Every structure is written in structure tokens, then in C-alpha cells.
Amino acid sequence: MRENRRLLLKGLLGITTMATAMTAMPRLAMAKWSKAFDSSSVDDALDDLYGTTELTTDDTITLKIPEIAENGAVVPVTVKTKMDNVSKISIFAEKNPQPLAASFTLPEGTAPNVSVRIRLGESQIVRAVVEADGKLYTTEQEVKVTIGGCGG
Amino acid sequence: MKIKAKIRRNMAVVKALAKHPMETGLRKDKKTDKLIPAKFIKELVCKHGDKVVYHADFGRSVSKNPYVAFSFAGAKKGDSIAMTWTDSDEETLTVEAVIK
Numbered sequence: 593m594r595e596n597r598r599l600l601l602k603g604l605l606g607i608t609t610m611a612t613a614m615t616a617m618p619r620l621a622m623a624k625w626s627k628a629f630d631s632s633s634v635d636d637a638l639d640d641l642y643g644t645t646e647l648t649t650d651d652t653i654t655l656k657i658p659e660i661a662e663n664g665a666v667v668p669v670t671v672k673t674k675m676d677n678v679s680k681i682s683i684f685a686e687k688n689p690q691p692l693a694a695s696f697t698l699p700e701g702t703a704p705n706v707s708v709r710i711r712l713g714e715s716q717i718v719r720a721v722v723e724a725d726g727k728l729y730t731t732e733q734e735v736k737v738t739i740g741g742c743g744g
Numbered sequence: 745m746k747i748k749a750k751i752r753r754n755m756a757v758v759k760a761l762a763k764h765p766m767e768t769g770l771r772k773d774k775k776t777d778k779l780i781p782a783k784f785i786k787e788l789v790c791k792h793g794d795k796v797v798y799h800a801d802f803g804r805s806v807s808k809n810p811y812v813a814f815s816f817a818g819a820k821k822g823d824s825i826a827m828t829w830t831d832s833d834e835e836t837l838t839v840e841a842v843i844k
Contacts, residue, residue, distance in 0.1 A: 625786045629803035666807045685805050689770060693805035696814075702797050703755060707813035710805050711768075 629692050634684050634719065637692040641682060642728060647721065650729035655720045657733055664712040664737040669693075671706055671720040673729075678704035680723040687716035712737045747841035749825055756819035756843050758790060758798070761811045762829050768804040785810060787830045792819050819843055 628640035638645045656670040671681050681704060682695040693710045704722065712718070712735060719732040745762045762785060769782025782804065790798035797816040819825070821843055828838040 625801055629786075629801070668811075670813075688805045689768075690803050690805065692803050694803065695801045697799040697801075698814075699796060699799075701818050702814065702816040705815060706800075707811075708800070708802075709807040709811050711807050712805075 626692075626695065628695070629690060631692065632690060634686055634691045637684065637690075638721070638728075641692065641695060642680075642721075642723065644728065647728050647730040649731065650722070651731055653720055653722055653729060653731040655718065655731050655733050657718055657735055659733070660736045660738065661712060662738045664714070664740045666709050667712050667735065667737075668709050669707065669718065669720075671704075671722070673704045673722050673724070675704065675722060675724040675729070678722055678724045679726075680721075681706055682721045682723075683708070683710065684719040684721065685710060685712055685716060686719060688713050713740045745827060745829070745837060745839040747825070747827055747839055749841050749843040751819070751821050751843060752815070755815040755817055756792070756823070756825070757813070757815040758825065758827075758841075759811070759813045760788075760790075760827055761809060762788065762837075763809055764829070764831065766802075766804075766806055766808045766810065770804070782832055785829045785831045788812065788827065789829075790814075790816075790825055790827045792816065792823065792825050797825075 626641050628637040631637035635645045653673045661667045680697055683693045684691045685693050694708050696706045715736045717732050717734050722729045747760045749756055749758045764785050767780050767783045771780045773780050785802050788800045798814050823843045824840050826840045830836045
């Protein structure tokens with residue numbers, strides 16, 4: 593309760609400062625963060641992130657996500673694969689306003705096994721994309737959402 | 745940010761919970777009917793010494809108070825890791841943890 597109130601107050605205070613900051617701030621430090629996150633379609637996001645939309649379906653990728661998510665605000669996702677030379681893993685929620693949820697860059701030595709919690713606005717297909725040896729592999733799962741996670 | 749790191753089967757298993765509102769910019773304030781400005785973590789990086797072992801980029805679809813888990817090789821018990829997030833306002837937070 594207290595936390596919620598604090599967040600709300602912080603948010604309200606932030607409005608003015610943010611407006612100025614956003615116009616004045618050069619996008620320098622954000623350079624690495626891909627504009628794919630602003631794309632409203634999966635294909636555009638894929639193109640921005642990888643420069644291609646060509647995906648090979650591969651069911652050896654494990655996409656662990658509940659089939660029925662009671663609360664769309666917090667849906668746990670785990671993506672893992674036994675493939676070698678995995679450099680990137682990304683997660684798309686196809687019907688969210690901006691489908692690309694997260695993109696993980698994994699240097700050598702880091703396991704191709706990542707977990708995160710995402711929001712789902714409505715029932716939809718969640719897609720995992722794995723980049724290994726420069727090629728893109730994908731798997732998907734439909735998730736039914738009882739309460740959407742983007743309202744408020 | 746709460747971080748737990750443990751050695752399991754020669755890998756350092758890291759679990760982290762960042763406290764952050766992760767506002768999408770699409771949500772309306774119920775009282776004022778105005779949009780709540782976006783404020784969300786864009787980058788979460790984990791370093792082991794000088795080496796970046798994990799780099800996550802987030803969009804607006806990541807839940808409030810993001811939780812992540814991952815594992816990497818080449819670390820031992822007692823090593824330190826440092827995790828840093830940067831949000832859409834360029835605010836950053838770095839938290840260190842010792843691998844158990």
C-alpha cells in the first residue's frame with residue numbers, strides 16, 4: 593500500500609521533469625537499445641533487431657510459459673536451448689502494443705537459458721527467437737490470459 | 745535490486761529482482777485521466793570483473809519489478825558480480841553481490 597502511494601507520488605512529480613528531460617536529452621546513451629522495442633509488429637521488430645524476418649521453427653527450444661496466465665501483469669517466461677553458439681535470445685508477445693518484450697545478449701560462457709517476467713495484454717501467442725551461428729530459430733506457445741496486464 | 749548468486753554445477757546461477765515501476769507510458773492515471781509517462785528499465789547488465797556476462801534489453805512488456813535469472817561459467821565462490829540497470833530516464837543503479 594505504502595509502496596503504491598509512493599510510486600504514484602513519484603510518478604506525478606516526475607511528469608514535469610521528465611518532459612523537459614526527454615526533449616533535451618540526446619539519445620546518446622540509448623544508442624545500443626534497439627528501436628525494435630518501439631515497433632508495433634513482430635516483423636518490423638525482427639527486422640530492426642536482426643536485419644531479417646526469416647525464422648526456422650525449432651521445437652528443441654524450450655519455451656516455458658504457463659498456458660493459462662491468471663494475471664497478465666506478471667507472466668514468468670523461461671527460454672532455453674541446447675544449441676551451441678547462441679548469441680541472442682529474444683521474446684515477443686505478438687499482440688502487445690510493442691511486441692518485443694526482451695532481448696538478451698549472451699557472451700560466450702553464459703548459458704542459453706534465461707528467465708524473465710513479462711506482461712500480456714490479452715490472450716496471445718508468445719514467441720521465442722534464438723540466434724545461433726548467425727541463424728534465427730523460433731518456437732511459440734499460445735497463452736490464455738484471464739486478467740490483462742496492460743490496463744489501469 | 746536484490747541479487748542472489750550461487751555456484752551450481754560449475755556455473756554461477758544468478759537471480760535478480762530490480763525494484764522499478766516499469767511504466768509503459770500507455771497507462772492512464774485513474775484520477776486525472778492523463779497518461780502516466782513511460783519509465784522503464786531499458787538495459788540490465790551483469791559484469792563479472794571486467795567481463796560482461798549478461799546483457800538484457802527490455803521493452804515495455806516486461807513486468808513491474810523485473811525478475812531475471814541466468815547463469816554463466818568461469819566464476820567461483822567468493823567472486824563478486826555487479827549488476828547495473830539503466831532506465832528510460834537515464835537513471836541507473838548498480839548493485840554488487842558475492843557469489844555463494
